[in-house]
Amino acid sequence: MLELKKISVAYKDKKVLDNLSFTAHEGEIIGVVAPNGTGKTTLFNVMANFIKPKTGEVIYKERHTYKSERAELFIHKNLSTFPDQSDLFDELTGMDHMKLYGSMWKKSTKHIQEIVDYLQMNDYVKRKVRTYSLGMRQRLCFAMMVATDTSIMLMDEVMNGLDVSNVALISKRLIQMKEEKKLIFVASHLLENLDLYADRVIFLKDGNIIHEQRFHGETEDYIKLEIEHDQYEKLKNMLPANHMYIANHILCLPLKGMNISEQTKWIENLLDFNEKELTIGPLGTVEYYEKYYLENE
């Protein structure tokens, strides 16, 4: 549905995206993860054509690109971006904002009350935005995106400043929107939250995608154990060569390639060595994040 082809962006001589290619499909939620200042927002700005890349192109539905104004208009009818809290108008109500977004993209406002009910905004949606707390503004920004009902949604830091119950509410709505075949990109620092709804998470480093984590289909399972660095030093020569020791605290042994008796042997040995909790399963977004960004600290 949306293809990024060999995208490069540089600010002066600082390369932010370097020949990045990626294809995303309808009905997917794609998490975009990286430390501050890596290029997540830049990537979204390229997808929305707010920044023209130095090289490469964005292709919507296999043939529409940002090369002509007509094509840009067509893509923009189908793509919306998460509003910044600073874009909100203090003297308008939440309902005014939602109606504005609904009429601009969907050409209708009939669907808006359902969104207000779902996001539990009835108490304040008719008040002026200047009276809203940060969390209320953030919920409104999400509600405005839902009101657009576009087939592609770019959500930069959608969960910022929200409490646990609102994160849960919005996560549930994201899953519902994915079932409606929308393609949603979510850049987030709430890593565990992404594991709840993302189909894939991409990790950006040095201008490109350093890793893509998939949550469906075949996942690789690991024996995972918290272990101190000095314990690891004692053990490491006995461990299989393909083990990982992530960010100086998690030891991961891939189960792939081990038969049941080898798996049992490793589980027993590691439990003998360290009685802290041992788990078996795929690596989560937090573990990959630590592997790629905290390993050398």
Ligand SMILES: Nc1ncnc2c1ncn2[C@@H]1O[C@H](COP(=O)(O)OP(=O)(O)OP(=O)(O)O)[C@@H](O)[C@H]1O
């Ligand atoms: N207009 C600009 N001019 C110069 N440098 C810029 C500009 N916009 C972004 N940058 C730089 O590009 C890099 C990537 O910025 P970007 O905002 O895309 O990162 P990010 O991953 O979204 O960060 P955050 O998590 O803090 O939002 C940063 O080093 C930033 O300073």
